[in-house]
Amino acid sequence: MKGIEEQTYYEILEVSPTATAKEIQMAYEHAKETFHSDSLAIYSLFSEEEIKEIQVAIEEAYRVLMDEALRKRYDQSHFQTPGGQQWEKPSEIQGVPWEKKPSLPFMDLSINTGEEVFRGKTLKQIRERMGIELKTVAAETKINMKILEWIEGETLEKLPALVYLKGFLRGYAQSLGLEPQKVIEGYVQFLNESKKR
Amino acid sequence: MENQRVVRIQNDDRKMIWTIGGGKGGSGKSFITANIGVCLSKLGVRVILIDADLGGANLHTFLGISPSTLSLSDFIKKRVSHLQEVLIPTGIPNLQLLTGAQDLLNAADTKSVQKRKLLNSIQGLEGDYILVDLGGGNALSVLDFFLMSDGGILMVTPEPTSIENTYRFLKSAFYRRLRQSVSSYQVKTLIDGAMDRKNEMGIQNPHDLLEAVMRINEGDAKRIVEETENFHPNLILNQVRSKKDIEIGFSIRSACQKYFGIHLHYLGYVVYDQEVGHSIRRRRPLVLENTQSRAAQCVKEIATKLANRHQMSFRF
Numbered sequence: 222m223k224g225i226e227e228q229t230y231y232e233i234l235e236v237s238p239t240a241t242a243k244e245i246q247m248a249y250e251h252a253k254e255t256f257h258s259d260s261l262a263i264y265s266l267f268s269e270e271e272i273k274e275i276q277v278a279i280e281e282a283y284r285v286l287m288d289e290a291l292r293k294r295y296d297q298s299h300f301q302t303p304g305g306q307q308w309e310k311p312s313e314i315q316g317v318p319w320e321k322k323p324s325l326p327f328m329d330l331s332i333n334t335g336e337e338v339f340r341g342k343t344l345k346q347i348r349e350r351m352g353i354e355l356k357t358v359a360a361e362t363k364i365n366m367k368i369l370e371w372i373e374g375e376t377l378e379k380l381p382a383l384v385y386l387k388g389f390l391r392g393y394a395q396s397l398g399l400e401p402q403k404v405i406e407g408y409v410q411f412l413n414e415s416k417k418r
Numbered sequence: 419m420e421n422q423r424v425v426r427i428q429n430d431d432r433k434m435i436w437t438i439g440g441g442k443g444g445s446g447k448s449f450i451t452a453n454i455g456v457c458l459s460k461l462g463v464r465v466i467l468i469d470a471d472l473g474g475a476n477l478h479t480f481l482g483i484s485p486s487t488l489s490l491s492d493f494i495k496k497r498v499s500h501l502q503e504v505l506i507p508t509g510i511p512n513l514q515l516l517t518g519a520q521d522l523l524n525a526a527d528t529k530s531v532q533k534r535k536l537l538n539s540i541q542g543l544e545g546d547y548i549l550v551d552l553g554g555g556n557a558l559s560v561l562d563f564f565l566m567s568d569g570g571i572l573m574v575t576p577e578p579t580s581i582e583n584t585y586r587f588l589k590s591a592f593y594r595r596l597r598q599s600v601s602s603y604q605v606k607t608l609i610d611g612a613m614d615r616k617n618e619m620g621i622q623n624p625h626d627l628l629e630a631v632m633r634i635n636e637g638d639a640k641r642i643v644e645e646t647e648n649f650h651p652n653l654i655l656n657q658v659r660s661k662k663d664i665e666i667g668f669s670i671r672s673a674c675q676k677y678f679g680i681h682l683h684y685l686g687y688v689v690y691d692q693e694v695g696h697s698i699r700r701r702r703p704l705v706l707e708n709t710q711s712r713a714a715q716c717v718k719e720i721a722t723k724l725a726n727r728h729q730m731s732f733r734f
Contacts, residue, residue, distance in 0.1 A: 222646045222679030224625045235672060255669035256676075262669030265582040266677050268615075268622060275676060 225274050229299055230282035233275075238300065242287060249283045339399075339407030341375035348373075348397055362392035369393065372408075377415060433545055436724065437564050439552030440572035440587040441580050446656040447471070447573045449694065449704075450717065451551040452480035456703045457721030459512035463546040466505065470519035470563065471553030477515060481508045482701040489518025493539070501539040510706075514545070520553070533559060537566055547724075554583065561591045565598075569727075571652040571685065574670070576663045581670070588651065589613070592624070592678055599645045600638040605631050624678050649680045654720060655687040663687075686720040688713050 223232070231238045234248040255262055256275045263272065285291045348355070355373070359366045368389055371379045380386055387405050394404035438447045451467055459465045469477040478485055486506045493501050505514040519536075540548060550567065552560050564570040570591070574584045590613070597609045608630055612621040621627050624646070632639040655667040667684045674682040691713035697704040705714045 222625055222628050222643060224629075225676070235675065251665075251668065252672065254665070255672045260669060261576060261578060261581060262666050263673045264578045264585075266585045266673055271623065 225271075225278050228278070230286050230295065233278050233282040234286065236286075238296070240286075245283070245286050249279065249287075252279045338411055339394075339404045340411040341373045341408075344393070344397075344404070344408075345373040347399070351397065353397065358393060358396045361396045362389075364389050364392050375415075377412065383409070383412075433541070433543075433548060434569070434724075434727075435540065435548045435550065435567040436569045436571060437550040437552050437567040438571045438573055439560060439564050440554070440570075440584045441574050442554045442583040443474070445554070445573045445575045445580050446688070447553060448477050448480055448551050449698070450571075450573060450654060450656065450688070450720075451549050452477055453703050453705045453714075453717045454721045454724065455513055455547075455549050456481075456510060456705050457718050458547050458549075458725060459510055461725055462512065463725075464512050464514075464544065465547045465549065466514050466516060466543055466545040467508075468516045468519050468540070468548060468550040470560075471551050471555075474553070475517060475520050475551075477551055478506075478517065479701055480698065481510070481513075481515065481703060483508055483515070486515075486517055489521075490516060491518050491521055494521075501543060505543070510703075519550070530562070533562055533566075537563070556587055556590055558594070561587075561594045564591055565595050569652055569724075571654055573654050573656055575657045576655065576659075576666050588674070588678075591651070592649065592680070595649060596627075596642050596645055599641045600631075600635075601641075602635045602638050605635050605638040608634075646679045649678075650683055651680070652683045652685045654685050657690040658687045659690045685723060686716065688716040688720075 225233065229238075231240070234240075234245060234252055236244055236248045240248070254260065256272060256279060258269075258272060267275070285295050348358070355369055356366065358364070359369055368381065370376070372386075372389065372393065381389070387409075390405045390408055391401040394401040438451050441447065448469075448471060455465045455467045467477055467481075469475040471477070483506070488504045488506055490501075490504060492498050492504050498504055501516075504518075505516055508515050540550075550563065552563060572584050572588065574580050593609050593613055597606055600606060600609070608619070608621070609627065611617045611619055612624075612627045615622065619630060621630055628639060628642055631642055653667060653670060655664070655670075658664050658666075664687050667687060671682045671684050674680050689712045691711055693708045693711035694704055694713050697707040700707060704711065705717055708714055
C-alpha cells in the first residue's frame with residue numbers, strides 16, 4: 222500500500238520498468254481515462270484532491286518516461302543504491318511476475334564490446350564492471366551457480382543442451398539488464414565459431 | 419480429457435467456495451450464480467448453490483423450481499441432523515440448492531462461532547463447487563462470509579449507483595479484514611474510525627490509515643500491509659453495452675490498486691442481452707435455454723475461468 226507520492230513512475234502508470242514507449246503510451250491513455258474527473262470507474266471512491274494528485278502524478282510520469290534522456294536519469298536515480306551493488310527489485314504490478322529488470326544505464330559504463338559478441342568472457346567482464354556478484358545473479362535468476370560459472374568460463378563441454386542454455390542466457394541477460402535476444406544470439410554465434418575451430 | 423479432470427476433482431477432497439456479493443439489487447448476482455452453477459455442473463462436477471440473499475432470495479426461480487419447504491433453518495433448528503439433508507434437487511444433474519441461508523446472515527445476534535459453524539457445515543457438504551449468492555447486503559455477517567470464502571466475487575453494472583455500492587461494500591469488507599488481522603485494540607479503534615471519511619483523525623483513505631497505524635504499532639502496520647497484499651477480490655461486469663464499458667472493468671482494477679493497494683481480479687464481463695430477460699421470464703437458466711446467446715457465451719467463459727482456477731489450486 223503506497224501513497225501516490227511514494228510510487229515510482231512505473232507504478233503510477235502500471236507498467237514494467239522495461240516498458241516500451243508504445244506500452245507507456247497505452248498505459249498513459251488508460252490511466253488518463255480511468256482517473257478523469259468524470260470517470261465512472263472511480264465514482265465515489267476518491268476525494269477531489271486525491272484525484273487531482275493522481276492526475277498530476279500521471280502527467281509527470283508520462284512526461285519523464287516518454288523522454289529517453291529524462292527516463293534514463295530517472296532510472297539511474299531510482300533503481301540504483303549509492304553503493305551500486307544491488308538493484309532495487311521493483312514491486313509487482315498487476316499480479317504479473319516480472320522477469321525483466323529495469324534496464325541499466327549500460328552505455329554509461331563505456332564498455333566496448335565491439336560488435337556485441339557476448340562470449341562468456343565478455344559477459345563476465347560486463348557483470349564485474351557493474352559490480353554485481355555472480356551469486357546475486359544466481360539468487361535472482363534461480364540458475365545454478367555452476368552453470369553460470371560454466372557460461373562465463375566458456376566451459377563448453379559442460380554446458381547444457383542449447384535449448385536450456387538459451388533459457389539460462391535469457392535469465393542471465395535480464396538480470397544484468399542486457400537485451401536477452403542479443404546475448405543469446407551473440408553467445409550462440411560464439412559457440413558455433415568455437416566448434417569450427 | 420474431461421473424464422480425467424472429473425476424476426481428479428472427485429479424488430481430491432478440496433472444494434471451492436465462491437461468494438457473489440456487493441453492488442446492489444438488480445446487478446445480476448442471482449442470475450450469474452445460477453448460470454455459472456449450471457455451467458459448472460455440466461462439466462460433471464458436483465455443484466451446490468446457496469441462496470443467502472437478504473433482499474429477495476429467489477435463486478429457485480432462476481432455476482425454474484418452486485420454493486422449497488426445506489431450508490437451512492431446518493438444520494439450524496436441528497430438525498435434520500446433517501446439512502446435506504436440506505439440499506434440494508434442481509432437476510439439473512449435479513446441481514443442488516440450499517435456501518434460507520439469509521436468515522442466519524441477517525440475524526443481528528449471529529455469533530461468530532455460529533457463523534464459523536455454518537461455514538464448517540458448508541465446507542463439509544458433498545460438492546466440488548459451492549456458490550453462495552450473498553445479495554446486495556452490507557451486513558457484517560455478509561462481509562464475513564465474503565471474506566471467509568475462497569473467492570469473493572463482486573458483481574457490478576456500469577452505472578454510478580452500482581459502482582458506488584460496490585465500493586461501499588469493498589471498503590467495508592477491506593476494513594473488516596484489516597480489523598480482524600490486527601491485534602491492538604487501539605488500532606482496531608483507528609480502523610473503525612477510518613470507515614467514516616469525515617473522521618477527526620484526518621484519515622481519508624487506507625494509506626492514511628496505514629501511516630497512522632505505523633506511528634502507534636509497527637507489528638499491526640506490517641499485518642495490514644500483508645493483508646492488503648493477500649486480498650484479491652474478483653470482479654464481474656454485467657450488462658456491458660460497448661467496448662468502452664468493458665474497459666471500465668480494467669479501470670476499476672486500476673482504481674482499486676491506487677486506492678486500496680489491492681489487486682482486484684477482473685474475471686470477465688457479460689454483455690447486455692435481451693435473451694437474459696427472456697430466459698428469466700421463462701424461469702429457465704439462460705445457459706440451458708439459449709446456449710448460443712451472447713450473454714450465455716460470456717457466462718460460459720467466466721465459468722471456465724473459475725474451473726481452471728480450481729484446477730490451479732490442486733496443482734499448487
